[in-house]
Amino acid sequence: MTGTADRPPHLDGWVPYPPEFAAAYREAGYWTGETFGAFLRERARRFADRTAVVAGGDRWTYAELDARADALAAGLARLGLAEGDRVVVQLPNTAALLETVFGLFRLGALPVYALPAHRRSEVVHMAATTGAAALVIPGSPTGFDHRGMAEEVRAAVPSLTHVVVDGDPGPGQVPLDSLRSGHGPFTPAEPDPGGVAFLQLSGGTTGLPKLIPRTHDDYLYSVRASADICGLDTGTVYLAALPATHNFPMSSPGFLGVLHAGGTVVMSPDPGPGTALALIEAERVTHTAVVPPVARLWLDAVEHGSQGTRDLSSLRVLQVGGAAFAEETARRVTPVLGCSLQQVFGMAEGLVNYTRADDPDDVVTTTQGRPISPHDEIRIVDDQDRPVPEGESGHLLTRGPYTIRGYYRAPEHNATAFTPGGFYRTGDIVRRHPSGNLVVTGRAKEQINRGGEKIAAAEVENHVLAHPAVRDAAVAAVPDPFLGERTCAYVVPRGQAPARSELLAFLRGRGLAAYKIPDLVEFVEELPSTAVGKVAKRDLRAASTRPGSDH
Numbered sequence: 001m002t003g004t005a006d007r008p009p010h011l012d013g014w015v016p017y018p019p020e021f022a023a024a025y026r027e028a029g030y031w032t033g034e035t036f037g038a039f040l041r042e043r044a045r046r047f048a049d050r051t052a053v054v055a056g057g058d059r060w061t062y063a064e065l066d067a068r069a070d071a072l073a074a075g076l077a078r079l080g081l082a083e084g085d086r087v088v089v090q091l092p093n094t095a096a097l098l099e100t101v102f103g104l105f106r107l108g109a110l111p112v113y114a115l116p117a118h119r120r121s122e123v124v125h126m127a128a129t130t131g132a133a134a135l136v137i138p139g140s141p142t143g144f145d146h147r148g149m150a151e152e153v154r155a156a157v158p159s160l161t162h163v164v165v166d167g168d169p170g171p172g173q174v175p176l177d178s179l180r181s182g183h184g185p186f187t188p189a190e191p192d193p194g195g196v197a198f199l200q201l202s203g204g205t206t207g208l209p210k211l212i213p214r215t216h217d218d219y220l221y222s223v224r225a226s227a228d229i230c231g232l233d234t235g236t237v238y239l240a241a242l243p244a245t246h247n248f249p250m251s252s253p254g255f256l257g258v259l260h261a262g263g264t265v266v267m268s269p270d271p272g273p274g275t276a277l278a279l280i281e282a283e284r285v286t287h288t289a290v291v292p293p294v295a296r297l298w299l300d301a302v303e304h305g306s307q308g309t310r311d312l313s314s315l316r317v318l319q320v321g322g323a324a325f326a327e328e329t330a331r332r333v334t335p336v337l338g339c340s341l342q343q344v345f346g347m348a349e350g351l352v353n354y355t356r357a358d359d360p361d362d363v364v365t366t367t368q369g370r371p372i373s374p375h376d377e378i379r380i381v382d383d384q385d386r387p388v389p390e391g392e393s394g395h396l397l398t399r400g401p402y403t404i405r406g407y408y409r410a411p412e413h414n415a416t417a418f419t420p421g422g423f424y425r426t427g428d429i430v431r432r433h434p435s436g437n438l439v440v441t442g443r444a445k446e447q448i449n450r451g452g453e454k455i456a457a458a459e460v461e462n463h464v465l466a467h468p469a470v471r472d473a474a475v476a477a478v479p480d481p482f483l484g485e486r487t488c489a490y491v492v493p494r495g496q497a498p499a500r501s502e503l504l505a506f507l508r509g510r511g512l513a514a515y516k517i518p519d520l521v522e523f524v525e526e527l528p529s530t531a532v533g534k535v536a537k538r539d540l541r542a543a544s545t546r547p548g549s550d551h
Contacts, residue, residue, distance in 0.1 A: 013409035013410075014213045014406075015404070015414065016194070017194075017215075018405070018422070021422075025217070025218075025221075025375065032193075032217070035191055035216040036105035037190075039105075039260070040066055043062055044066035048062055049062075050062055053098055054095075054264060054265070054266045055094050058095035065099065069103045069106050070106060071179075072100065072106075073103045073104070074186040075179025076103060076107050079164075079179060081107060081109055082109070083108030085134070086109070086130040086132045087135070088123060088132045089113055089136045090115070090116060090135065090146070091136060091137070091138055092243070093268055097267075100136055106188045110197065112130050112211070115513075116138075117513045117515055119144075119149065122208070123149065124152075125208045126201060126211065128159075129409060132157065133162065134163070136165075137166070138166050139167020140166070147163075148170070151163070151172075194215055202454075203347075203455075211407060211408040213407075218404075219251065220256075222372060223257050223260055225373060226257050226372060227257035230317070231317075232253055233262070234263060236261055237263060237285045237286045238258040238265050239283070239285040240255050240265060240267050247346065247347070248319075248321055248344065248346065252321070252344055252346055272297070273306070274307050276288070277307055277312065278307075281314075285314055286314055291321070291322040292320060292329065292484060293323075293483050299329065299336050299337070302337060312338060315339040316339055317342050318342070319342045319343075320333075320341065320342070321345060321346065321452075327365050330364070330366075342354060342357075343365075343369050350424065351402075353369035359435065363435045367439050368438050368439060370435075376401075377399050378396070378438075379396075379398070380392075380393075381394050391431060391434075392431060393430065395425065395427075395444055396429070397424065397425055398426060404424065405422050428442075448475070448476075449477070449485050450477075450483050450487060455516050457477075464503070464518075467503060467506050469493055469498045471492045472492035475487055475490070476490065476540060478541060487516070487520070488520040488541075489522070490522050490540050491523050497523045500521045527540065
């Protein structure tokens with residue numbers, strides 16, 4: 001990490017905010033100069049004896065979490081990690097996840113957030129692109145051999161020196177426990193708040209997903225503002241039901257917003273109703289966030305009593321985001337769960353929208369909210385970037401105090417993903433409701449939204465095309481009443497078509513995340529094309545008669 005007195009420390013390939021915009025955001029009070037290391041230290045001072053995190057048998061106060069972050073930072077430094085190093089973190093919803101990321105922040109190292117569902121393909125991409133020095137993985141049984149995968153990643157990425165395991169390590173791997181004790185005096189790093197704090201993986205629309213650099217200043221502004229909009233306080237008990245390294249349960253307001261307010265974060269190992277509803281009852285959870293398919297599972301479980309009778313009277317707010325939420329289902333939330341609904345529409349690149357507590361019911365159930373900040377600039381435009389008439393649908397462009405100005409090490413992609421004036425092309429099609437809230441009506445990009453998990457069609461296509469019996473392939477979304485969209489791979493075989501099971505086993509063997517494996521496979525003689533030679537995926541879907549079949 002390099003920098004001068006006039007320019008904040010930065011990563012090569014990072015696109016910083018233009019100086020005049022950064023100055024304006026500081027003057028407006030959005031960027032306060034707080035870093036993530038100082039963030040936890042200040043909350044530990046104010047809320048020392050309050051419970052910060054509950055996860056399984058772990059129940060830590062703010063003071064304990066802060067002390068653990070210090071101890072782990074010292075242990076990571078002994079291991080050889082230093083300020084500016086990138087570390088891929090792939091941990092499930094455990095207390096160790098919070099300890100690890102705050103330990104890295106305290107050291108001045110940069111977490112690179114991987115999801116538990118990511119596999120070799122994605123993790124190699126993240127580690128290689130960032131030049132990661134270490135990878136942190138779970139070691140306890142998760143149904144997948146993360147330790148074996150980590151060695152494959154280490155073999156593929158020369159910079160990756162260390163594999164740290166929260167549990168029993170494999171050969172040549174370091175147990176996280178060994179880094180927690182025996183630390184001597186430790187001086188925390190003091191990174192520039194305008195510099196990059198961490199990197200997230202985008203949903204991606206072409207090839208492998210892009211990396212999103214977020215700064216201390218921009219991200220903590222969104223955390224503070226989100227906590228305020230959502231009414232969090234020291235009495236808030238938040239259930240992290242979704243994987244906590246997703247942007248939604250991390251910062252909208254997520255576990256960071258709860259820690260900002262002095263509340264308690266309860267980590268759920270999975271979002272299923274059997275686990276989550278029991279935790280809501282046991283821990284007296286007040287707020288939680290889910291994607292639409294999970295919301296439907298919870299509603300059905302409560303209505304039909306499939307999980308027994310649970311006392312959910314503590315629950316005040318259910319946030320739903322990540323994908324379209326049908327109005328009919330949205331209207332069931334309050335009658336069935338007895339809590340308020342808040343719709344959330346946002347992206348890891350920045351912009352986040354919320355319905356507000358004082359919005360009328362019909363606005364809450366039919367819109368996806370309005371932006372966090374008065375400085376969130378919104379444009380709704382046609383294909384030529386011309387503003388559409390008020391109330392009509394168009395492409396959503398945005399820039400503001402917490403929306404990035406470019407992906408990491410992706411100059412060619414940035415040239416099309418951002419306008420010359422720095423507006424981010426979100427790929428969403430929206431219209432403005434008379435209330436001022438946005439209504440999401442579709443996607444412009446070739447991206448599949450499978451129950452909130454974003455899948456780049458081109459990435460999956462590249463893996464399918466690697467099969468020796470495949471001549472051509474296209475991956476597209478097909479409607480699904482539960483997930484919203486599922487993936488269908490349309491495959492032109494090279495001679496005898498492979499069995500569907502064999503093709504899917506091949507994709508799993510290439511290290512593709514399970515949620516990216518096509519739900520359906522259809523073998524076709526050829527792929528229809530548009531006038532300019534692109535695959536006409538709309539025509540493919542229209543002509544598809546038996547998706548999922550082998551023929």
